Amino acid sequence: MKKTSTFQNGLIWFGAGVSLAEILTGTSFAPLGMAKGFAAILIGHIIGCAMMLLAGLIGGRTGRSAMETVKMSFGQKGGLLFAFLNVLQLVGWTAIMIYDGALAVGGIFAIGRWVWCLVIGALIVLWIAVGITDLGWINKITMAALFILTLVLCKVIFFSGNAMVGVGGESLTFGAAVELAVAMPLSWLPLISDYTRDAEKPTQATWVSVLVYGAVSCWMYVIGMGAAIFTGEYDIAVIMVKAGLGIAALVILVFSTVTTTFLDAWSAGISAESLSAKLDGKKTAIVVTVIGTLGAILFPMDDITGFLYLIGSVFAPMIAVQIADHFILKRDRFAVAADARNLVIWLVGFIAYRLLMGVDTPVGYTLPDMLLTVAICVIAEKVKPTKA
Numbered sequence: 001m002k003k004t005s006t007f008q009n010g011l012i013w014f015g016a017g018v019s020l021a022e023i024l025t026g027t028s029f030a031p032l033g034m035a036k037g038f039a040a041i042l043i044g045h046i047i048g049c050a051m052m053l054l055a056g057l058i059g060g061r062t063g064r065s066a067m068e069t070v071k072m073s074f075g076q077k078g079g080l081l082f083a084f085l086n087v088l089q090l091v092g093w094t095a096i097m098i099y100d101g102a103l104a105v106g107g108i109f110a111i112g113r114w115v116w117c118l119v120i121g122a123l124i125v126l127w128i129a130v131g132i133t134d135l136g137w138i139n140k141i142t143m144a145a146l147f148i149l150t151l152v153l154c155k156v157i158f159f160s161g162n163a164m165v166g167v168g169g170e171s172l173t174f175g176a177a178v179e180l181a182v183a184m185p186l187s188w189l190p191l192i193s194d195y196t197r198d199a200e201k202p203t204q205a206t207w208v209s210v211l212v213y214g215a216v217s218c219w220m221y222v223i224g225m226g227a228a229i230f231t232g233e234y235d236i237a238v239i240m241v242k243a244g245l246g247i248a249a250l251v252i253l254v255f256s257t258v259t260t261t262f263l264d265a266w267s268a269g270i271s272a273e274s275l276s277a278k279l280d281g282k283k284t285a286i287v288v289t290v291i292g293t294l295g296a297i298l299f300p301m302d303d304i305t306g307f308l309y310l311i312g313s314v315f316a317p318m319i320a321v322q323i324a325d326h327f328i329l330k331r332d333r334f335a336v337a338a339d340a341r342n343l344v345i346w347l348v349g350f351i352a353y354r355l356l357m358g359v360d361t362p363v364g365y366t367l368p369d370m371l372l373t374v375a376i377c378v379i380a381e382k383v384k385p386t387k388a
Helices: 006-017 020-032 034-062 066-106 113-130 136-158 174-188 202-231 236-242 247-275 281-298 305-329 340-356 366-383
Strands: none
Touching (some): 006 136, 006 247, 020 066, 020 236, 020 247, 020 305, 034 174, 034 202, 034 366, 066 113, 066 236, 066 247, 066 305, 066 340, 113 247, 136 202, 136 236, 174 202, 174 305, 202 236, 236 247, 305 340, 305 366, 340 366
């Protein structure tokens, strides 16, 4: 298979970061104000991107896909659980992204949300058909256009309005805000190895991918938060219409949705290959896009905070176990059927995350949960060392 360059990987993750979901989540930070909101976004992304980096390095070092690296900690059968959960997560993300994109575009060109769902879905299928290593010039042109248009959006938001005193909306604690910032990079964590494993320089590509994604994702959060604070408007499409962006707004909304959702669908295909060798990744990705498009047409998906916290509770303890095994304990359980100890530790981490959701800490729930899970892994190995 043709290898991807570090620059290509950077472009891929720039596209992942320019996301309507990130902008919409950013609006939730407005009640904190600009300074505290930005601090929460930054702390959350540092935590989430650090985990994303370590996950990508495992894939880059071993040349395995994200879900194949999971089997190094949980065994062949144990890894299937997370591959299945990841496919479900990615089907959900595909539907949510198409729904958000269609809803926003519908606010500018009201020809029916279902029409825009079909248009966005068709473009994602086109991206999949071209393939990750052959996107080349398509990605370069798309990313250049998105970059310029998001700069225009920043100008409209931050230099055309006045900060509004006492922004309304549900109150959000600082810890909960940090967790919402952690959630986005954490949701990419089970995917990044699917791309770093195919890089010419896997370690370099991983660093560039995470740094580019982290910076762009923070930028999108700040755009969303700024939109709510400076314009008093939580609907990004309305802001674009007021600014007279018109067709430019259409381009931003459609292509930012396509470039992000393509990665969800593509990785769903790769994860499905871990479930069964009979499944073809590219064909599965197309099926996932079709299911996601239908889901976006049929079901409302306006509030995704519960979905984001669920992702955190599943994948934070999973990567914590992987980090402990790969970087600290040097354990590799790829050859065994299932590692019962690690599965139990993951379950403890999952339950701990759900309990921590009731406790407001300055660093959210993910970091304490992962530190606890790593500690349990190390103690368990000390008490009963793994037989070689």
